[in-house]
Amino acid sequence: MATTVTECGNVRIVTQVIQQKDPLAADAIREPMSSPTASQLTSSQPKNFINTLPKALGVVQIVLGATQISFGIALTVAQEDFKKLTVNSGVYFWIGILLLFSGASLVEMEKREYPWLEKLCLFVNLLVSGASVIAIILHGTEIGKETEKEDPCDEMDRYYCSNAGKILLYGLNSVFIILSLLELAVSLTAVVIIVRSTRQKFYRQMVST
Structure with a gap:
């Protein structure tokens, strides 16, 4: 899993490249979807x-x-x-x-x-x-x-x-x-x-x- 950090002013962008067969890929994908921010954006607010x-x-x-x-x-x-x-x-x-x-x-x-x-x-x-x-x-x-x-x-x-x-x-x-x-x-x-x-x-x- 390769990680790239890019800074643009006050914004920091973290890019992760995960192989498809990596067993950690499923967990890495589930984490952002289960985060409070994502749940608020996808909710019916x-x-x-x-x-x-x-x-x-x-x-x-x-x-x-x-x-x-x-x-x-x-x-x-x-x-x-x-x-x-x-x-x-x-x-x-x-x-x-x-x-x-x-x-x-x-x-x-x-x-x-x-x-x-x-x-x-x-x-x-x-x-x-x-x-x-x-x-x-x-x-x-x-x-x-x-x-x-x-x-x-x-x-x-x-x-x-x-x-x-x-x-x-x-x-x-x-x-x-x-x-x-x-x-x-x-x-x-x-x-x-x-x-x-x-x-x-x-x-x-x-x-x-």
Whole structure:
């Protein structure tokens, strides 16, 4: 059995040449396969990594998507005569549909590990991230427009005047800004997890070959 040591910077490469009839060959081959490092690389760690956190993120996205669509329907009916910017833009519906689709895709990754499914989840979550940023801008713009309007109670007795509508508008938009920030955080977390999982699978394939 011949051993060659090659040093390249801080890396030391040890090469062993073992004859086929050498009785030690079988033991030498079994040792690296039974080492902790090899067992970790050949284990199903990436699979377990994919099936836990992304599934939970998918459920959260489904709940947020259903919430967006439900409020979108309610606000569209309530503001039938004087629709606001967010209702006219349809932000509640298209971001809700994206969240439902993204959440369902993440949950489906638990059952099927297809490369195209991971790419689809990655693309949809990037869309959700962009949509969340747009939603934050729209809700912030609506709050800004209402702030610029004159206070109707300045021209009449404040005892008989109420700003309940403006307060409700501020409250709703503030809540949806918080929800949009949550959606942005969830989608970006899913993107990071999918990218890391893809890299782990790539490294595992390199080691197995």
